Amino acid sequence: MPQFNVATLLQEPVGATRRATLEDEPLAVPAAGYTARASGSVELIRTGRGVLVRARLRVRPQLECARCLSPCSVDLPLTIAEEFVPLRDPISGATVAADADEFRIDTQHHLDLSEAVRQYEQAALPLRPLCREDCAGLCPVCGQNLNVRRCEHEAEPAEPWQGLAALAERLRSEESDGGPQA
Numbered sequence: 476m477p478q479f480n481v482a483t484l485l486q487e488p489v490g491a492t493r494r495a496t497l498e499d500e501p502l503a504v505p506a507a508g509y510t511a512r513a514s515g516s517v518e519l520i521r522t523g524r525g526v527l528v529r530a531r532l533r534v535r536p537q538l539e540c541a542r543c544l545s546p547c548s549v550d551l552p553l554t555i556a557e558e559f560v561p562l563r564d565p566i567s568g569a570t571v572a573a574d575a576d577e578f579r580i581d582t583q584h585h586l587d588l589s590e591a592v593r594q595y596e597q598a599a600l601p602l603r604p605l606c607r608e609d610c611a612g613l614c615p616v617c618g619q620n621l622n623v624r625r626c627e628h629e630a631e632p633a634e635p636w637q638g639l640a641a642l643a644e645r646l647r648s649e650e651s652d653g654g655p656q657a
């Protein structure tokens with residue numbers, strides 16, 4: 476877990492810094508059903524309110540190719556800069572107020588990067604991920620994955636919506652297979 480214990484850092488003056496390196500670290504946000512692995516460098520800097528996290532990470536989310544619908548993974552660099560605010564003041568123990576969308580350090584002084592990585596990854600995801608730049612997509616007529624094998628309908632040029640049409644077709648036929656009339 477990229478979870479840092481910042482109990483000592485929170486006792487130090489503003490500007491105090493810790494550095495860490497993540498090597499294929501597992502992350503998880505169970506409530507969001509999110510898991511990932513991250514590599515890169517992390518800097519934790521004591522601020523007036525809490526800890527500023529500056530991280531340069533790489534994640535490789537598993538996506539679906541927009542053309543052929545095969546699973547594919549993309550290499551996503553993330554540059555994170557977020558201040559984490561403790562739930563309790565490290566000296567007085569008093570509750571510290573923060574906005575609902577701010578990241579928090581829990582009462583055990585654990586700073587967990589998982590949710591921040593999840594949010595940054597979400598924002599960085601490509602709208603149309605491709606398994607490869609020249610992915611041939613699905614045949615609009617029969618749904619054949621043209622990266623694997625050509626089919627007899629080859630003449631048509633590949634259009635972005637054709638893969639979707641083939642998918643819709645496939646879903647329709649799956650629906651009627653499983654429907655009450657079947």
Ligand SMILES: [Zn+2]
Pocket residue numbers: 540541542543544545605606607610611612
């Ligand atoms: Zn593809």
Ligand SMILES: [Zn+2]
Pocket residue numbers: 614615616617618619626627628629
């Ligand atoms: Zn075909």
